[in-house]
Amino acid sequence: MKCPKCGGQMNFEEFVNVACEGAPWSYEGWRCVYCGEIVDSLILLNRKEARELETVSVGKARGKR
Numbered sequence: 001m002k003c004p005k006c007g008g009q010m011n012f013e014e015f016v017n018v019a020c021e022g023a024p025w026s027y028e029g030w031r032c033v034y035c036g037e038i039v040d041s042l043i044l045l046n047r048k049e050a051r052e053l054e055t056v057s058v059g060k061a062r063g064k065r
């Protein structure tokens, strides 16, 4: 995995937030060792969904009208 910002090496890490009492969360992602850029699976998923939503809306518009 290479950093999208600087192209540096990224380390796979698990981020855990226990400060939120009652609703702890954790996720896995990559953190750049050079600039600190974080790319996690949620961000990747959101980007993927955004692309899919765009595709779907185009398909609907074409299909119904």
Ligand SMILES: [Zn+2]
Residues within 6 Å of the ligand: 003, 004, 005, 006, 007, 008, 032, 033, 034, 035, 036, 037
């Ligand atoms: Zn970087």
